[in-house]
Amino acid sequence: MGFTTDLQGTSGPGETNGRVVVIGAGLAGSEAAWQAAQAGTWVELWEMRPQVMTPAHQTGDCAELVCSNSLHSNRLESASGLLKEELRRLDSVILAAADAHAVPAGQALAVERRVFAQDVTARLQAHPRIRMVRRERQALWPLDAVTVVATGPLTSPALAKDIAAFVGTDFLYFYDAAAPIVTAESIDYSRAFWGSRYQRGQADYLNCPLSEEEYRVFWQALVEAEQAPLEAADAEMHYFEGCLPVEVMARRGPETLAYGPLKPVGLRDPRTGKRPYAVVQLRREDREGRLFNLVGFQTRLKWGEQERVFRMIPALANAEFVRFGVMHRNTFLNAPQVLLPTYQSRREPRLFFAGQMTGVEGYIESCASGLIAGRNAARLAQGLEPLAFPRETMLGAMARFITEADPGNFQPMNATLALLPPLEPAVRDKRRRHQLLAERALQALERFIRGL
Numbered sequence: 325m326g327f328t329t330d331l332q333g334t335s336g337p338g339e340t341n342g343r344v345v346v347i348g349a350g351l352a353g354s355e356a357a358w359q360a361a362q363a364g365t366w367v368e369l370w371e372m373r374p375q376v377m378t379p380a381h382q383t384g385d386c387a388e389l390v391c392s393n394s395l396h397s398n399r400l401e402s403a404s405g406l407l408k409e410e411l412r413r414l415d416s417v418i419l420a421a422a423d424a425h426a427v428p429a430g431q432a433l434a435v436e437r438r439v440f441a442q443d444v445t446a447r448l449q450a451h452p453r454i455r456m457v458r459r460e461r462q463a464l465w466p467l468d469a470v471t472v473v474a475t476g477p478l479t480s481p482a483l484a485k486d487i488a489a490f491v492g493t494d495f496l497y498f499y500d501a502a503a504p505i506v507t508a509e510s511i512d513y514s515r516a517f518w519g520s521r522y523q524r525g526q527a528d529y530l531n532c533p534l535s536e537e538e539y540r541v542f543w544q545a546l547v548e549a550e551q552a553p554l555e556a557a558d559a560e561m562h563y564f565e566g567c568l569p570v571e572v573m574a575r576r577g578p579e580t581l582a583y584g585p586l587k588p589v590g591l592r593d594p595r596t597g598k599r600p601y602a603v604v605q606l607r608r609e610d611r612e613g614r615l616f617n618l619v620g621f622q623t624r625l626k627w628g629e630q631e632r633v634f635r636m637i638p639a640l641a642n643a644e645f646v647r648f649g650v651m652h653r654n655t656f657l658n659a660p661q662v663l664l665p666t667y668q669s670r671r672e673p674r675l676f677f678a679g680q681m682t683g684v685e686g687y688i689e690s691c692a693s694g695l696i697a698g699r700n701a702a703r704l705a706q707g708l709e710p711l712a713f714p715r716e717t718m719l720g721a722m723a724r725f726i727t728e729a730d731p732g733n734f735q736p737m738n739a740t741l742a743l744l745p746p747l748e749p750a751v752r753d754k755r756r757r758h759q760l761l762a763e764r765a766l767q768a769l770e771r772f773i774r775g776l
């Protein structure tokens with residue numbers, strides 16, 4: 325049906341199969357629109373560019389990649405590679421265009437960005453059941469159809485205000501100030517101990533002690549480490565005092581951290597019976613305790629620098645980082661409070677959210693959430709029950725993570741194999757484990773597809 329700029333003829337031939345509105349034609353919205361249309365519904369896809377631009381996008385194309393042209397690993401035994409394979413098996417328009425316009429990038433899938441985005445745009449415009457509306461959607465209401473909101477980390481202010489009013493201002497964030505996350509299996513437990521300050525409550529924190537000498541070396545490295553440059557979109561960001569990057573706090577003086585997030589008060593190392601000089605506390609990131617975040621370590625250091633400096637904490641000498649700390653502009657929901665694993669709003673089942681704003685992080689992760697939201701929006705519009713994907717798949721594991729994470733400490737997350745349920749019995753060899761997790765995921769997906 326193609327490209328239009330007005331709203332005439334919104335009830336189209338697919339009306340009998342239901343109608344779905346998708347707001348935002350980025351990575352998530354493009355996929356959601358495609359999936360809903362392929363499922364037989366009539367889709368109205370809203371995109372405000374090129375009329376209204378975001379601080380990061382350069383064109384009016386759908387699915388524009390705002391920064392890197394890499395969609396990360398294509399290896400099946402990696403989380404990102406597995407996710408891509410799942411998407412391919414589910415007729416993803418983003419993956420089809422990416423594979424068609426890949427450029428040599430070793431084991432990663434990287435694309436010729438302009439041609440890739442133009443191809444996605446052309447495929448959407450050529451779809452007989454998709455109609456594009458090139459306008460900013462300024463309000464959520466009235467909700468006259470099942471709707472998928474996929475307006476991304478740079479959602480326009482008017483709509484963001486409306487979303488905040490709907491979900492509650494406590495559940496919509498505008499900046500991502502996240503601390504790094506490490507896998508539980510990579511922590512050296514012989515150099516850490518469980519406990520909470522003054523033994524109050526349960527021993528929920530894993531404490532990583534530092535001697536005075538270790539602390540001094542760590543502090544020096546931290547203040548000298550290189551920060552990532554500010555993106556244009558982030559230039560307006562001002563730090564809140566309660567949320568300063570750890571390296572900025574460290575630069576205030578050699579003891580600031582020891583009296584701040586690394587203060588050892590109320591903690592005794594059971595191996596020495598003494599209070600350590602400083603303590604880095606780790607807190608569970610997921611219910612099962614497979615991932616831990618470094619409490620108070622929101623940071624803007626370059627990722628390589630984070631790995632180098634944070635591994636100076638003795639218990640983290642071999643830490644595997646599944647997510648690095650970031651601080652940038654990012655509009656996202658407190659998904660554990662707001663969403664179901666079907667990507668539906670808990671309060672209004674006809675409203676779906678998809679993409680980075682649901683707390684998934686990255687191009688492919690955003691596309692994946694768009695795929696689930698689009699398929700489920702179509703199901704709902706056709707009078708069918710929306711479905712949660714199996715948790716053994718990367719698609720399902722991500723949806724479960726964002727909706728089951730600790731809401732008090734929720735931060736966006738990339739796909740990682742650590743989100744998948746562990747194998748039983750456990751497999752020690754990492755390579756073999758990753759292979760088996762990928763095989764199990766694809767089998768679960770095939771069963772799920774057959775059951776549809």
Ligand SMILES: Cc1cc2nc3c(=O)[nH]c(=O)nc-3n(C[C@H](O)[C@H](O)[C@H](O)COP(=O)(O)OP(=O)(O)OC[C@H]3O[C@@H](n4cnc5c(N)ncnc54)[C@H](O)[C@@H]3O)c2cc1C
Nearest residue numbers: 348350351352372391392461475476480679680686687690
């Ligand atoms: C500066 C920056 C750099 C990034 N770099 C990377 C990277 O290198 N690798 C990576 O994996 N991820 C990166 N990300 C994260 C990236 O945004 C997401 O991975 C991905 O683009 C999110 O997909 P999305 O569909 O949720 O949002 P987007 O792709 O941003 O799509 C949202 C769309 O909604 C439109 N829109 C917004 N408001 C409205 C409205 N009211 N009405 C109509 N349309 C609207 C926007 O114009 C946009 O087209 C970066 C993000 C930013 C901000």
